[in-house]
Amino acid sequence: MAALGGLAVLATGRRVWKLPARLSAALQGCWPRRGYSEGRAESPPTFGFLFDIDGVLVRGHRVIPAALEAFSKLVNSQGQLRVPVVFVTNAGNILQQGKAKDLSALLGCKVDPDQVILSHSPMKLFLQHHKRRMLVSGQGPLVENARALGFQNVVTIDELRMAFPELDMVDLERRPKTMPPRSDFPAIEGVLLLGEPVRWETSLQLIMDVLLSGGDPGASLAAAPYPHLPILASNMDLLWMAEAKMPRFGHGTFLLCLEAIYRKVTGKELKYEGLMGKPSILTYQYAEDIIRQQAERRGWAAPIRKLYAVGDNPMSDVYGANLFHQYLQMAKRGEEEHGTGRWQKQRPSATQSCASILVCTGIYSSQHAGSQVPTPGGADRPFHGHRDFSFSPELLEASHIVQDVNEAVQLVFRQEGWA
Amino acid sequence: MAALGGLAVLATGRRVWKLPARLSAALQGCWPRRGYSEGRAESPPTFGFLFDIDGVLVRGHRVIPAALEAFSKLVNSQGQLRVPVVFVTNAGNILQQGKAKDLSALLGCKVDPDQVILSHSPMKLFLQHHKRRMLVSGQGPLVENARALGFQNVVTIDELRMAFPELDMVDLERRPKTMPPRSDFPAIEGVLLLGEPVRWETSLQLIMDVLLSGGDPGASLAAAPYPHLPILASNMDLLWMAEAKMPRFGHGTFLLCLEAIYRKVTGKELKYEGLMGKPSILTYQYAEDIIRQQAERRGWAAPIRKLYAVGDNPMSDVYGANLFHQYLQMAKRGEEEHGTGRWQKQRPSATQSCASILVCTGIYSSQHAGSQVPTPGGADRPFHGHRDFSFSPELLEASHIVQDVNEAVQLVFRQEGWA
Numbered sequence: 001m002a003a004l005g006g007l008a009v010l011a012t013g014r015r016v017w018k019l020p021a022r023l024s025a026a027l028q029g030c031w032p033r034r035g036y037s038e039g040r041a042e043s044p045p046t047f048g049f050l051f052d053i054d055g056v057l058v059r060g061h062r063v064i065p066a067a068l069e070a071f072s073k074l075v076n077s078q079g080q081l082r083v084p085v086v087f088v089t090n091a092g093n094i095l096q097q098g099k100a101k102d103l104s105a106l107l108g109c110k111v112d113p114d115q116v117i118l119s120h121s122p123m124k125l126f127l128q129h130h131k132r133r134m135l136v137s138g139q140g141p142l143v144e145n146a147r148a149l150g151f152q153n154v155v156t157i158d159e160l161r162m163a164f165p166e167l168d169m170v171d172l173e174r175r176p177k178t179m180p181p182r183s184d185f186p187a188i189e190g191v192l193l194l195g196e197p198v199r200w201e202t203s204l205q206l207i208m209d210v211l212l213s214g215g216d217p218g219a220s221l222a223a224a225p226y227p228h229l230p231i232l233a234s235n236m237d238l239l240w241m242a243e244a245k246m247p248r249f250g251h252g253t254f255l256l257c258l259e260a261i262y263r264k265v266t267g268k269e270l271k272y273e274g275l276m277g278k279p280s281i282l283t284y285q286y287a288e289d290i291i292r293q294q295a296e297r298r299g300w301a302a303p304i305r306k307l308y309a310v311g312d313n314p315m316s317d318v319y320g321a322n323l324f325h326q327y328l329q330m331a332k333r334g335e336e337e338h339g340t341g342r343w344q345k346q347r348p349s350a351t352q353s354c355a356s357i358l359v360c361t362g363i364y365s366s367q368h369a370g371s372q373v374p375t376p377g378g379a380d381r382p383f384h385g386h387r388d389f390s391f392s393p394e395l396l397e398a399s400h401i402v403q404d405v406n407e408a409v410q411l412v413f414r415q416e417g418w419a
Numbered sequence: 420m421a422a423l424g425g426l427a428v429l430a431t432g433r434r435v436w437k438l439p440a441r442l443s444a445a446l447q448g449c450w451p452r453r454g455y456s457e458g459r460a461e462s463p464p465t466f467g468f469l470f471d472i473d474g475v476l477v478r479g480h481r482v483i484p485a486a487l488e489a490f491s492k493l494v495n496s497q498g499q500l501r502v503p504v505v506f507v508t509n510a511g512n513i514l515q516q517g518k519a520k521d522l523s524a525l526l527g528c529k530v531d532p533d534q535v536i537l538s539h540s541p542m543k544l545f546l547q548h549h550k551r552r553m554l555v556s557g558q559g560p561l562v563e564n565a566r567a568l569g570f571q572n573v574v575t576i577d578e579l580r581m582a583f584p585e586l587d588m589v590d591l592e593r594r595p596k597t598m599p600p601r602s603d604f605p606a607i608e609g610v611l612l613l614g615e616p617v618r619w620e621t622s623l624q625l626i627m628d629v630l631l632s633g634g635d636p637g638a639s640l641a642a643a644p645y646p647h648l649p650i651l652a653s654n655m656d657l658l659w660m661a662e663a664k665m666p667r668f669g670h671g672t673f674l675l676c677l678e679a680i681y682r683k684v685t686g687k688e689l690k691y692e693g694l695m696g697k698p699s700i701l702t703y704q705y706a707e708d709i710i711r712q713q714a715e716r717r718g719w720a721a722p723i724r725k726l727y728a729v730g731d732n733p734m735s736d737v738y739g740a741n742l743f744h745q746y747l748q749m750a751k752r753g754e755e756e757h758g759t760g761r762w763q764k765q766r767p768s769a770t771q772s773c774a775s776i777l778v779c780t781g782i783y784s785s786q787h788a789g790s791q792v793p794t795p796g797g798a799d800r801p802f803h804g805h806r807d808f809s810f811s812p813e814l815l816e817a818s819h820i821v822q823d824v825n826e827a828v829q830l831v832f833r834q835e836g837w838a
Contacts, residue, residue: 093591140591166663171617172512172559198590200619200676205668212665220664238683244585245639246631249624253680257619260679261672264657267801382686 042076044300047416048084048291048307049074049409050284050321053091053103055312055362056405060243063106064361066404071107073409082418084294084304085115086287090235090277090316092119092195092251093140096148114290119235119251119277120194122286123149126232126274129190135160135210137203138194145194155188157203160210164217167209170201187215193233193258196251204258208265224266230273236386237277237316241363252386259387275388278311279320281327288351303350306416310408312362314396315385321356322395328354357408358398461495463719466835467503467710467726468493468828469703469740472510472522474731474781475824479662482525483780485823490526492828501837503713503723504534505706509654509696509735511538511614511670512559515567533709538670538696539613539653541705542568545693548609548649554579554629556622557613564613574607576622579629583636586628589620606634612652612677615670623677627684643685649692655805656696656735660782671805678806694807697730698739700746707770722769725835729827731781733815734804740775741814747773776827777817 051057057067076082087103096113103111130150136142137157146154161168163185165176188210197203209217211231212224237250262270276282288307295304307324311317328351358364383391402408413419470476476486495501506522515532522530549569555561556576565573580587582604584595607629616622628636630650631643656669681689695701707726714723726743730736747770777783802810821827832838 164663166661167667169661169663169667170615170619173617196589196620198592198618198620200589200623201615201617201668201673204619204672204676208668209663209665218664242585242588244583244588244628245637246628248586248588249620249627249680253623253683254620256679256683257623257676260675261668264672264675264803265801382684384683 042082044298044302045083045295045416046302046305047412048086048295048304049412050086050088050287050291050307050309051405052278052309052311052313052317052362053087053089053099055241055364056310056359057087057103058106059362064404066361066406067107069406070404070409071109073406073413075109079110080298081109084291084298084300086117086290086294087111087115088117088278088283088287088309090119090237090240090250092145092235092277093138093142094118095141095144096121098141115294117283117287117290118145119283120145120149120192120232122276122280122282123151123192123232123234123274125282125286129230129232132189133186133215134190134192135188135207136192136194137197137207138192139197140195142194146192151192154192157197157206160188160206160217161202164206164209167206167217168202170205171199185216185218188217188229189215190230190232193231193251193255195235196249196254200254200257203254204261207258208261211262211270212265226266226268227271231271232274233272233276235277236275236280237313238384238386247363255386272388275386278313278316279323279385279389281320281324284309284320284324284327284354288349292350305350305352307351307354308357308408308412309354310357310359310405312359312364314358314364314398318356318358318398319385319389319395321354322397322399323389325354325356326395328352355399357411358401359404359408360401361404461501463717463721464502464714464835465721465724466831467505467714467723468831469505469507469706469710469726469728470824471697471728471730471732471736471781472506472508472518474660474783475729475778476506476522477525478781483823485780485825486526488825489823489828490528492825492832494528498529499717500528503710503717503719505536505709505713506530506534507536507697507702507706507728509538509656509659509669511564511654511696512557512561513537514560514563515540517560534713536702536706536709537564537653538702539564539568539611539651541695541699541701542570542611542651542653542693544701544705545651548651548692551608552605552634553609553611554607554626555611555613556616556626557611558616559614561613565611570611573611576616576625579607579625579636580621583628586625586636587621589624590618604635604637607636607648608634609649609651612650612670612674614654615668615673619673619676622673623680626677627680630681630689631684645685645687646690650690651693652691652695654696655694655699656732657803657805666782674805691807694805697732697735698742698804698808700739700743703728703739703743703746703773707768711769724769724771726770726773727776727827727831728773729776729778729824731778731783733777733783733817737775737777737817738804738808738814740773741816741818742808744773744775745814747771774818776819776821776830778821778823778827780823 057064074081074083074085096116096118099116100111100113131152133153133155134151136146136154142156143154169175191207191210206217211228213219213221214225215229233255235251236255238252238256239247240250242248259270274282291304309317309321385391400411402411476483493500493502493504515535515537518535519530519532550571552572552574553565553570555565555573561575562573588594610626610629625636630647632638632640633644634648652674654670655674657671657675658666659669661667678689693701710723710726728736728740804810819830821830
C-alpha cells in the first residue's frame with residue numbers, strides 16, 4: 001500500500017492515524033484509481049470547494065480519516081481533481097510550499113502550492129506597498145513569506161532591535177550594556193503583521209515606536225502622526241484549538257494587545273489598511289480568484305457559480321463564508337460594495353453564492369463538549385470575533401452542519417447532481 | 420574623598436557623575452560632618468519624606484547631583500537622618516536589599532532595606548494569601564521577592580509551563596514534541612503580578628489558563644469561575660523613561676494586555692484584590708506606617724503629622740500623593756474610607772496631610788521638552804493612568820513644583836521652620 005507507506009515516511013516522528021479497512025480502500029482510491037470512470041468525460045464543474053485545514057482535514061499532525069474518504073471522491077482516475085479546490089487556512093507562520101507538501105503527503109493527492117491560501121496570501125494584491133520599506137512581524141519563514149508576497153524591502157523586528165538597542169527594555173537580561181550612536185537607518189514606511197511573534201513585548205514595543213514616530217523610532221515627535229503608517233495584518237483568530245483542553249492564543253490575541261496599547265497610549269484607534277484571513281471578505285475574494293484560475297487552467301469552460309466553504313470554526317469559517325455570500329448578494333443587486341471594492345470591480349465575478357458547511361471534527365465539536373472554545377457572542381456569551389467585524393448572529397448559522405468533510409463532499413455532490 | 424571613592428568602587432562599570440566643587444563639599448557633608456551641630460538636641464520632627472528614586476535621586480545608573488546636596492541637609496553630624504525618610508519606587512523586579520545598597524553607595528548615606536518601598540512591598544499586608552499556593556509572574560529575583568513578602572507557597576510561570584507543556588504554544592520552536600501525561604499538580608489558589616515578565620505571550624496565556632480553570636490549567640470547565648481567583652498586582656505604570664527618546668512599556672502595559680484579553684475572552688472585567696505601587700493609596704498607607712515605625716525606633720515622641728512626597732511623575736507621584744491627601748481629609752471628616760479601609764481602621768493615623776512636590780529632573784522635564792511621555796489625559800490628551808483610577812485632573816496638580824530634590828528639601832525645611 002504505497003499511499004500509506006508514503007504517508008508514514010513523510011510523517012516521520014508523527015503518529016499516523018490507524019485506518020479501518022473501509023478507509024484503506026478509500027485511500028487507495030485517493031491515488032489514481034485505475035478502474036474509476038476511465039475515459040469518461042465529465043461535464044465541467046460549475047462549483048468549487050474551499051477547505052479549511054485544521055479540524056477539517058487534519059488534527060494536530062494527524063490526518064482525519066474522513067478527509068481521505070472525501071478526497072477519494074474528489075479525484076478522478078488520473079489522480080486529478082474533478083472540481084476546483086483551494087485550501088484556506090488562517091495559519092501564517094508557514095510557507096505555502098511546505099503546507100502543500102504536507103497536505104500532499106497526508107491526503108495522498110498532489111496539492112499545488114497555488115492551491116494553498118495562507119492568512120496573508122491576499123497581501124499579494126496590495127501592490128502599492130510592495131516597494132515600500134515594511135517592518136514585518138511574525139515568526140518562522142518570515143522574510144521568505146514577505147518576499148513571496150511581493151514585498152521587496154522588508155525589515156524584521158530583530159533587525160530594528162539591533163539598529164536601536166535602547167528600544168527593547170523589558171527583558172532585564174537583554175538590555176544593552178552600551179548604547180552605540182544610532183546608525184543611519186532608512187525610515188520604515190509600513191507594517192506587515194503576518195502571524196503571532198515570540199516575545200510579544202518586543203514586537204509590541206517596536207511596532208508602537210514605529211507608529212508613534214512615523215517610521216523613525218530613533219526620533220521623538222511632539223505628536224504622533226495620525227493616521228499612522230499603513231498596517232496590513234493577517235489572521236485575526238483570537239483563539240484556536242491545539243492539544244490542550246482549553247483553546248490557545250492566536251494572532252488575534254496579539255492584535256488585541258496592540259490595539260489596546262495603541263488606544264491607551266494615543267487615545268485613538270489603530271486602523272488596518274488591510275485585515276485578511278477568514279472571515280475577511282478579502283480572503284474569499286482571493287480564493288474565488290484562485291478557483292477561477294484553476295478552472296481556466298483545466299480548460300473548464302463553464303463559469304464557477306457556486307462555492308462551498310467547509311470549516312470547523314463558526315467564527316471564522318462559517319461567519320466568513322456567510323459574509324462573502326451576503327456580499328455577493330449585495331453586489332448582484334448593485335448595492336454599494338464593502339470590503340476591497342476597488343479590486344473587485346476590476347474583475348467581474350461569475351460567483352453567485354457561497355454556502356457554509358460546518359463539520360464536527362474540530363473546534364465546533366469541542367464546543368459542544370462543553371470546553372471553553374470561542375463562543376459566538378450574544379446576550380450572555382462574549383463575541384470572539386475581531387473588533388472590526390460587528391457581530392451579526394445570523395452569519396454564524398451554517399448553511400449545513402455535517403459530521404465530517406466526507407459528508408460535506410457527499411452533500412455537495414448530491415446537491416449538484418454529481419455521482 | 421572616601422565617599423566618592425566608595426561610590427566609584429560600588430558603581431564599577433557605570434559612569435560616575437562629575438561633581439562640581441560645591442557638590443564635593445556637599446557630599447562630604449553627607450557623610451557625618453564632624454563640626455555640624457554636634458551635641459545640639461533638635462526638636463523631634465513632625466514630618467517625613469517620601470522620595471521617588473528614578474528621576475529624583477538617580478537617572479539611569481547615575482546619581483543626580485542635587486540628591487547629594489539634599490542628603491547633606493537631611494543627615495546630622497552622626498550621619499543619621501534628621502527626619503523619617505522612605506524611598507518609594509514603582510520598580511518590582513529587584514530586591515529591597517539590593518536597592519538599599521545601591522542607594523547607600525550613590526547617596527553616601529546608610530540606607531536601610533526597610534526604608535525602601537518597592538511596588539509590591541504592601542503585599543506583606545495581605546496575610547490571608549500568604550499560605551495559599553500563588554502563581555507568581557515577573558522577572559529577576561521573583562521567588563526571593565515573593566518569599567520576602569511572606570508568600571510561602573509560590574509557583575513560577577516556568578514551573579507551570581513545565582508541568583503543563585501543552586499550554587504554551589505561541590513559540591513554534593518551544594512547542595513540546597511530546598505531551599507527557601500531566602503529573603499531579605496541586606491547584607493554584609491566587610496570582611501575584613510582581614512586575615513585567617519576559618515572553619509576555621507565555622505569562623498572559625498561563626495566567627489566563629489559571630483564571631479560566633479556577634487554578635487547574637489541565638482541566639476544562641464548562642464556564643469560567645467568576646469572580647476569578649484573587650489577583651494581587653503591583654506597579655501599574657503604563658510607561659517609563661529610559662535612555663530612548665520615547666517612553667518604554669512598564670508593567671502597566673502588561674496589565675493592560677491581560678485586562679483586554681480577559682475582557683475579550685470572558686466578556687467580564689478582570690478584578691484585582693489588591694493593586695499597589697504609586698498612585699495606589701495602599702502604597703501611601705504602607706509608607707506612612709514605615710515612617711511611623713522609623714520615628715518610634717528613633718525615639719521621636721512627636722507624632723508625624725505631615726508627609727512630603729517628592730517625585731518626577733505627575734501620574735504616579737503627584738497623583739498618588741494628592742489622592743492620599745484627599746483620603747486623609749475624608750478620613751478626618753469621618754467619611755467612608757476607600758482603598759484598604761479594613762487595614763487602616765486597625766491603626767489610627769496621626770498623619771494630617773500629604774503634600775506633593777514635583778521636580779524637573781526626570782519625566783516631567785522631558786515632557787516639557789516635547790517628547791511623548793505619559794500625558795495627563797483630558798480633552799485632547801489620553802489618560803495614561805490605570806483603568807481602576809478614574810481620572811481627576813485636579814489630582815495632577817502638584818502642591819509645589821521645584822527644580823530638583825535639593826530645592827524640595829529646602830522648601831520643606833523652610834515651611835517647617837527648620838534650619
